[in-house]
Amino acid sequence: MSMLPAAVTGPRRLLKRVRDVMAGPGTAEERLGKIVTIIAADMVAEVCSVYVMRAGEVLELFATCGLAAEAVHLTRLRVGEGIVGDVAAHARPLNLRDAQSHPNFAYRPETGEEIYHSMIGVPVLRGGRIIGVLAVQNRTERLYTDDEQEALENVAMVLAEMVAGGELVSRDELVQTDGIALLPLRLSGARLAPGIGKGIAVLHEPRIVIDRMVAEDPDEELARLREAMHGLQSHLDKMLEAVEGINHGAGEEPGDILEAYRMIAQDTGWLNRITEAVHTGLTAEAAVQKVHDDTRARMAQITDPYLRERLHDLEDLANRLLQHLSGQFQSPAFGDLPDEIILVARNIGPAELLDYDHTRLRGLALEEGSHTSHVAIVARALDIPVLGGVKGVLDRVETGDPLIVDADNAQLFVRPGEDVRAVIEGALLARAERKMLYAQMRDLPARTTDDVDISLNVNAGLLIDVPHVAESGADGIGLYRTEIPFMVRSAMPDIEDQTKLYNRIFEQAEGRPVVFRTLDVGGDKLLPYWQDMVEENPAMGWRSIRITLDRPAVLIHQLRALIRAAHDRDLYVMFPMIAEVAEFDAAKALLDRQLAREAERGFVPRRVDVGAMLEVPALFWQAQALLERVDFLSVGTNDLLQFMFAADRGNPRLEGRYDTLSPGVFAFMRQLVLLCDEKKVRLTICGEMAGRPLEAMALIGLGIRRLSMAPASVGPVKEMVRSMGAGSVQDYVLTLMNSPARTLRSRLKAFAIDHGVKL
Ligand code: PEP
Ligand code: MG
Numbered sequence: 001m002s003m004l005p006a007a008v009t010g011p012r013r014l015l016k017r018v019r020d021v022m023a024g025p026g027t028a029e030e031r032l033g034k035i036v037t038i039i040a041a042d043m044v045a046e047v048c049s050v051y052v053m054r055a056g057e058v059l060e061l062f063a064t065c066g067l068a069a070e071a072v073h074l075t076r077l078r079v080g081e082g083i084v085g086d087v088a089a090h091a092r093p094l095n096l097r098d099a100q101s102h103p104n105f106a107y108r109p110e111t112g113e114e115i116y117h118s119m120i121g122v123p124v125l126r127g128g129r130i131i132g133v134l135a136v137q138n139r140t141e142r143l144y145t146d147d148e149q150e151a152l153e154n155v156a157m158v159l160a161e162m163v164a165g166g167e168l169v170s171r172d173e174l175v176q177t178d179g180i181a182l183l184p185l186r187l188s189g190a191r192l193a194p195g196i197g198k199g200i201a202v203l204h205e206p207r208i209v210i211d212r213m214v215a216e217d218p219d220e221e222l223a224r225l226r227e228a229m230h231g232l233q234s235h236l237d238k239m240l241e242a243v244e245g246i247n248h249g250a251g252e253e254p255g256d257i258l259e260a261y262r263m264i265a266q267d268t269g270w271l272n273r274i275t276e277a278v279h280t281g282l283t284a285e286a287a288v289q290k291v292h293d294d295t296r297a298r299m300a301q302i303t304d305p306y307l308r309e310r311l312h313d314l315e316d317l318a319n320r321l322l323q324h325l326s327g328q329f330q331s332p333a334f335g336d337l338p339d340e341i342i343l344v345a346r347n348i349g350p351a352e353l354l355d356y357d358h359t360r361l362r363g364l365a366l367e368e369g370s371h372t373s374h375v376a377i378v379a380r381a382l383d384i385p386v387l388g389g390v391k392g393v394l395d396r397v398e399t400g401d402p403l404i405v406d407a408d409n410a411q412l413f414v415r416p417g418e419d420v421r422a423v424i425e426g427a428l429l430a431r432a433e434r435k436m437l438y439a440q441m442r443d444l445p446a447r448t449t450d451d452v453d454i455s456l457n458v459n460a461g462l463l464i465d466v467p468h469v470a471e472s473g474a475d476g477i478g479l480y481r482t483e484i485p486f487m488v489r490s491a492m493p494d495i496e497d498q499t500k501l502y503n504r505i506f507e508q509a510e511g512r513p514v515v516f517r518t519l520d521v522g523g524d525k526l527l528p529y530w531q532d533m534v535e536e537n538p539a540m541g542w543r544s545i546r547i548t549l550d551r552p553a554v555l556i557h558q559l560r561a562l563i564r565a566a567h568d569r570d571l572y573v574m575f576p577m578i579a580e581v582a583e584f585d586a587a588k589a590l591l592d593r594q595l596a597r598e599a600e601r602g603f604v605p606r607r608v609d610v611g612a613m614l615e616v617p618a619l620f621w622q623a624q625a626l627l628e629r630v631d632f633l634s635v636g637t638n639d640l641l642q643f644m645f646a647a648d649r650g651n652p653r654l655e656g657r658y659d660t661l662s663p664g665v666f667a668f669m670r671q672l673v674l675l676c677d678e679k680k681v682r683l684t685i686c687g688e689m690a691g692r693p694l695e696a697m698a699l700i701g702l703g704i705r706r707l708s709m710a711p712a713s714v715g716p717v718k719e720m721v722r723s724m725g726a727g728s729v730q731d732y733v734l735t736l737m738n739s740p741a742r743t744l745r746s747r748l749k750a751f752a753i754d755h756g757v758k759l
Contacts (some may be wrong), residue, residue, distance in 0.1 A: 011147065011150065011151035011154060011280045011281055012215075012218070012279075012280060012281030013042075013281075014038070014039070014042045014151055014154075014155065014281075015151075015154050015155065015158065015214050015280070015281040015282070016214060016281065017038050017042075018035050018038060018039070018155050018158055018159075018214075019158060019213070019214040021034045021035050021038065022035070022158065022161075022162055027167070028162065028165070028167035028168050029062065029063065029168065031162070032050055032062060032063040032159075032162070032168070033063050033065075035050075035063070035155075035159070036048040036049060036050060036063045036064060036065040037065040039065075039134075039136065039152075039155060040065045040066060040136070042151075043136055043148060043151070043152075045066070045136040045137060045138050046066045046116060046137060046138055046139055047064065047065065047066030047067055047113070047116055047135070047136060047137035047138070048064070048065050048066065048134075048135070048136050048137075049061060049063065049064040049065075049066070049067055049134075049135045049136075049137075050062050050063045050064075050124075050132060050133075050134055050135075050159065051077070051084050051088075051132055051133040051134075051135070052124075052131070052132045052163055052168055052169055053079075053088065053130060053131050053132055054076075054169055057078055057079045058076050058077070058078055058079075059076065059077045059078075059079065059084055059085060059088055059132070059133055060073060060075070060076045061073065061074070061075040061076070061111075062132075062168060064111075066116075066137065067111040067112060067113055068110060068111055068112045070110060071108070071110045071111040071112075074110055075108050075110060075111055077106065077108075079130075081104075081106050082104060082105065082106030082108075083096065083099050083102060083104060083105060083106075083119055083121055083135070084121055084133045084135055085104070085106070086102075086104045086121075087121035087122065087123055087133045087135075088123060088130050088133055091123045091125065091130050091296075092123065093120065093121060093122040093123065093149055093152075093153065094119075094120070094121050095120045095143060095144050095149060096118060096119050096120070096143075097117070097118055097141045097142060097143050098117045098118065098141050099116070099117065099118065099119035099137070100114075100117065113137065115139055116137035116138060116139055117137075117138065117139060117140065117141045118137065118138045118140060118141055118142045118143070118144070119135060119136070119137045119138075120135065120136050120144040120148070120149060120152065121133050121134070121135040121136075122134050122135075122149065122152045122153050122156050123156065124156045124157075124159050124160050124163060125156070125157075125160060125293050126160040126161075126163070126164050129398070131160060131163050131164060132156075132159070132160070132163050134152060134155065134156045134159060136152065150280055151280065153290065153294075154277075154280055154281065154282055154290070157213055157282070157286055157289070157290055157293075158213045158214060161211075161213060184413065184414065184415050184416055184417045184420070185396060185413075185414040185415065186411055186412070186413055186414070187365075187390050187391070187392065187393060187396070187411070187412045187414065188390070188410055188411055188412070189365065189366075189387035189388055189389045189390035189391075189393075189410055189411070189412060190387065190388050190389045190410055191385075191386075191387065191407045191408065191410050192366075192369055192376035192379070192380075192386040192387065192388040192407070193364075193376055193379045193380040193384060193385055193386035193407060194380075194385060194407055194408055195363070195383065195384070195385030195405075195407055195408065195431075196363075196385060196404070196405065196406050196407065196408060196424060196427055196428060196431070197340075197342060197361075197362030197363030197384070197385045197404070197405045197407075198340065198342075198362060198363075198402075198403070198404045198405075198421075198424060198425075198428065199338065199340035199341050199342040199360075199362035199363060199402075199403060200338040200340060200341060200342065200400060200401070200402060200403070201342055201344050201397050201398065201399055201400060201401040201402075201403045202332055202337060202338070202341045202342070202343050202344065202399055203332070203344050203345070203394070203397070203398070203399045204331070204332065204343055204344065204345035204346075204348055204352070205316070205319055205345065205346070206332055206399055207319065207322075207398075207399075208285070208319065208322040208323060208325075208326050208328055210283070210285040210286055210289055210322075210326075212283050212285065212286075213282060213283060213285075213286040214281060214282065214283065214286075215278065215281055215282060215283045215284075215286075218278055218279060218281070221278045221282075221283055221284045221287070222275065222278055222284070224284045224325060225274065225275070225278060225284040225287070225288075225325070227324075228284065228321055228324035228325045229271070229321070229324075231324040232317075232320055232321050232324050235320070235324070270291070270314075273291045273294075274287045274288055274291050275287075277290050277291055284325055285322060285325050285326065288318055288321050288322055288325065289318070289322070291318075292314065292315070292318040295314055296315070296395075315394070316346070331352065331355055333352070333355035333356040333357075334355070337356075337357070337360060338360070339360055340360060340362045341356065341360050341361050341362060342362055342363045342364070342365060342403040342404075342405055343356065343361060343363070343364050343365070344364075344365050344366075344393055344394065344397050344403075345364075345365075345366055345367070345394075346366070346367045346368055346394060347366055347367070347368040347369055347375070348364075348366070348375055349375065353375050353378060353379065354378070358382050358384070361382070361384050362384070362385075362405070363384060363385045363386070363387070363403070363404075363405030363407070364379055364384060364385070364386040364387070364405070365386075365387045365390050365393050365397070365403065365405055365412050366386065366387065366388045366389070366390060366393075367389075367390060367391065367392075367393050367394050368388065368389065369386070369388030369389065376388065377461065377481075377484060377487075378461075378462060378484070380710060381460065381461055381462050381465045381484075381710070381711075382462075382465075383710075383711070383712045385405050385406075385407035385408075386405075386407060387405050387407050387410065387411075387412055390412050393412065396414060397414055401414055401415055402415055402416065403415075403416075404416050404420065404421070404424050406424065434715070434716075435715065437715070437719070438472075438714070438715025438716070438718070438719065439471075439715075441473065441715065441718055441719060441722070442471070442472070442473035443473060444473075444718070444722065446717075446718045446721045446722065447721070447722065448700070448721055448722070448724050448725055448726040449722070449723065449724065449725045450725045450726055450727050450728075452700075452705070452726035452727075453705070454700060454705055454706070454707065454721050455475045455684075455705060455706040455707070456473075456474050456475060456707055456708075456709070456714050456717060456718060456721070457474050457475050457476050457477060457478030457479075457515075457684070457686075457706065457707065457708040457709075458472060458474045458476075458477055458478065458708065458709065458710070458711045458714060459477075459478065459479040459480075459481065459686060459708055459709060459710055459711075460477050460479070460480050460481070460711070461480065461481035461482075461483075461484030461485070462484055462485070463501070463504060463505065463508065465711065466505055466508035466509055467508060468711035469509060469512055469711070470510065470512075471711070472711045472712075472714035472715065473714060473718065474512075474711070474714050475512065475513070476509065476512035476513035476514060476515075477505075477509060477512065477513070477514040477515060477708075478515055478634070478684050478686050478706065478707070478708025478709075479515055479517055479574075479634065479686040479708050480505065480514050480515060480516050480517060481517060481520065482516055482517060482518060482519055482520075482558065483519050483520050483521050483527075485498075485501055486519060486521065486527055487521075487527055492527070492554075494557070495557050495560055495561045495564075496561075498557065498558060498561035498562075498565075499560075499561040499564045499565050501561075501565075502516070502561055502562055502564075502565035502566070503565040505565075506565055506566070506569055513570060513572055514572065515572040515573075515574050515611070515632075515634070515684075515708075516562055516571075516572060516573055516574065517574045517575075517576050517613065518545070518548060518555060518558055518559070518573065518574070518575055518576065518587070519544075519547075519548055519554060519555065519558055520543075520544045520545075520576040520577065521543065521544070521547060522538065522541060522542055522543025522544055522546070522547050523538045523539050523541060523543040523544070539639075539642065539648060539649075540643075543577065544576045544577035545575050545576055545577045545578055545583055545587060546577065548587075549583065549586055549587065552590060555587070555590060556590060556594060559573070559590060559591050559594040560594050560597075560598060563594055563595060563598040563603050563605060564598060564603045566603075566605040566606075566608075567602075567603045567604060567605060568604070568605070568606055569605060569606055570605065570606055570607045570609070571605040571607065571608045571609070572609045572611065572632070573591060573608070573609070573610050573611070574610075574611040574612065574613055574632075574634060575587045575588075575610075575611075575612050575613065576613045576615065576636070577613065577615050577616060577639070578612040578613060578614075578615075578616065578619055579616040579618050579619055580618060580619065580622060581619075581622045581625045581626050581629065584612050584626065584629060584630070585629070588610055588629070591608075591610060595608065609631035609632060610630060610631055611630050611631055611632035611633055611634060611682075612626065612630050612633060612634075613633075613634050613635070613636045613686075614633055614634070614635045614636070614640065614672070615635070615636040615638075615639035615640045615643070616639070616640070616643060617640065617643055617644055620668070620671075620672065623672070623675050624675075627675060627676065627679040627681050628679070630681060631681070631682070632681060632682040632683070632684065633672075633676060633681055633682070633683050633684070634683075634684040634685070634686045634708070635669075635672070635683070635684070635685045635686065635687065636686060636687050637660065637685060637686075637687025637688065637689040637690070638687040638688055638689075639687070640687065641658070641660055641665065641687070641689075644664070644665070644668070645657075645658040658742075659742065659743035659744075659745055660689050660695060661694070661695060661698055661743055661744045661745045661748060662741075662742060662743055662744060663736065663737060663738065663739050663740070663741065663744065666698070666702060666733065666736065666737055666744070667737060669699065669702045669703075669704065670702050670703065670734075670737065673702055673703035673704060674703070677703070682706060683704065683705075683706065684704075684706040684707065684708055685699055685704055685706070685707055685708070686707075686708040686709075688709075690707040690708060690709045690713075690717075691707075691709030691710050691713030691717060692713070692717075693716050693717055693719075693720035693758075693759045694745070694748055694749060694752065694759050696717045696720060696721070697720055697724055697729055697748065697752060697757060697759075698729075698733060698744075698748055700721070700724065700726055700729060700730075701726070701729035701730045701732065701733030701734075702730075702733055703730070719758050720757060720758050720759060722758075723756060723757050723758040724752075724755070724757045725755070728755060729751070729755075729757075732751050733748075736748075
């Protein structure tokens with residue numbers, strides 16, 4: 001027997017009666033009619049009405065006790081119009097002593113409501129979305145008590161189930177609603193990985209659907225709540241322990257976040273509010289949901305980024321608590337999924353992304369995420385378009401919503417209309433046709449019209465990238481970013497793990513050369529277990545070869561693993577971010593020592609070529625000494641250009657300020673080509689620039705013969721190569737070298753068009 005104070009038995013009785021009517025006989029409208037009568041009687045109110053949201057931002061009167069019966073289905077208010085519209089627009093209750101003196105009051109003669117003064121309206125919410133309004137009115141001027149408001153909100157929660165059930169308005173119409181904003185919606189974000197994708201929304205952390213709202217026995221619900229809280233706490237403790245175990249220092253980010261979670265979870269205010277809601281007759285799940293909806297509605301107005309961040313934390317936590325209550329834990333990746341998925345998440349780790357069947361993933365929309373976030377790097381490798389920083393996406397998208405990610409134009413279309421769909425279908429079709437065309441060219445050589453062969457290679461970083469080498473028709477892997485396998489793990493892989501991984505890469509490359517770049521972390525590429533590197537200016541900080549020379553054990557392990565995997569094979573090793581010849585010498589000496597050591601153990605590569613990445617301008621001024629030492633050189637234009645122009649490659653304000661196709665860059669490249677030709681050192685360009693057809697044309701004009709790019713770029717670049725004459729482009733490019741212009745882009749484009757070069 002529960003020992004509850006008498007005051008709370010009232011609301012609980014009301015809730016049960018509403019629930020019984022809902023489960024009873026009659027059509028949905030008849031039952032709704034009975035419910036408003038019960039509420040009015042229980043609250044000693046003259047009026048109780050239910051408005052349901054219909055397509056087109058309209059709230060329609062569906063049932064009333066007290067207003068004129070003729071007004072049902074006749075009275076309609078837009079969101080924002082009248083008191084009812086105001087409640088919907090802000091998704092929060094409005095409790096008014098005299099509704100008629102409220103500036104938003106909208107008088108509707110058909111209702112006969114002029115005689116009523118006080119009014120309280122509460123939103124009917126489902127999954128954080130407004131789907132209706134429940135209102136009560138009285139003749140006298142009075143303010144409704146907190147208990148009355150609470151009781152109405154509870155009833156509204158139960159009603160939400162009925163409205164969402166599809167009997168009152170069709171589900172299709174409900175799917176159209178989008179909280180405060182309705183119908184098709186366009187959200188903007190930032191392009192993290194290019195492309196366009198169309199599919200059905202899958203929330204990576206789906207909202208739990210609650211099917212039991214009204215409790216039979218509050219004590220039992222409280223016990224369930226306690227058990228779930230206990231489960232949540234120990235889950236958080238375990239996560240915290242795991243993070244502590246793999247981090248180097250104290251106070252790192254993931255730990256901080258979890259610590260904040262733990263504090264909220266232990267916050268008695270939060271728990272008390274949930275417990276109170278259980279006392280009013282809700283199930284534990286419904287109580288968590290209700291407290292969460294309240295918080296969300298209250299915080300929706302807040303713009304402070306820190307507080308909004310905390311709201312997200314609460315959202316996550318409420319969802320986790322619901323998972324514990326319902327026992328639904330599994331990632332949707334393992335459930336039944338649509339054939340074409342657009343995954344929506346606050347943020348997601350690369351490993352979690354790879355839990356999904358990547359052949360079905362058409363796009364990714366993230367509330368957070370940055371260009372260099374691990375997931376973006378992985379998604380780019382998989383050719384999946386990604387939008388990041390899509391503010392509000394989690395509040396506005398539901399599982400099942402049709403979505404289009406247009407990463408190229410930094411937009412997310414939610415429930416797109418016919419017009420947008422038609423445009424996107426066209427763009428997708430054109431892309432598919434081009435892909436077919438590229439596939440047909442796969443076995444054709446990347447040879448210019450004047451018979452100059454260009455070596456096209458791919459940049460890779462995951463095992464799943466490697467089969468793309470053959471598919472794309474590339475000659476080999478020009479840049480294997482070994483840090484990516486390090487980034488997707490929770491702990492540093494040991495020599496054995498690395499050896500296995502490199503072995504598989506060799507196997508999958510089927511004899512094509514693979515250039516392994518040693519660990520290039522720091523700056524923007526942090527390892528989850530190495531996050532103690534807070535720096536003022538990380539791009540110019542302790543990163544890449546600087547780290548691995550300072551902590552040689554890491555590099556030594558990697559080199560041993562590479563040598564073992566390369567036994568009887570050709571090994572190409574490349575050191576990143578070399579700023580001076582001495583750094584190359586130090587790294588090469590380490591390699592030589594490991595080669596000698598491993599040879600004693602029987603691991604002997606057939607051939608060993610050692611190269612450096614040219615990413616720091618200073619190295620260029622030591623070119624003579626450098627070229628005597630290296631077997632090959634690869635220019636990382638992403639980093640090189642940011643240092644040449646002193647312009648952060650991730651700063652949106654500088655986007656487009658300096659052009660890669662500029663006379664300064666050309667002069668640099670041309671001199672480098674001449675120096676490498678003289679010393680017979682192979683030269684490759686492996687930055688983003690190499691994968692864009694116009695840029696690739698210019699580079700070939702400057703004398704470059706090897707390019708390495710994302711697998712998806714091989715087709716377009718090959719098509720361009722096969723349509724250009726290396727000689728004529730070179731003649732033209734050389735005339736531009738002394739131009740004072742800031743960009744040569746438009747002239748090169750005009751040249752390409754005039755000469756039939758396919759861009
Ligand atoms: C570059 O800097 O151009 C490069 C290829 O390396 P990353 O993009 O991995 O820094
Ligand atoms: Mg780089």
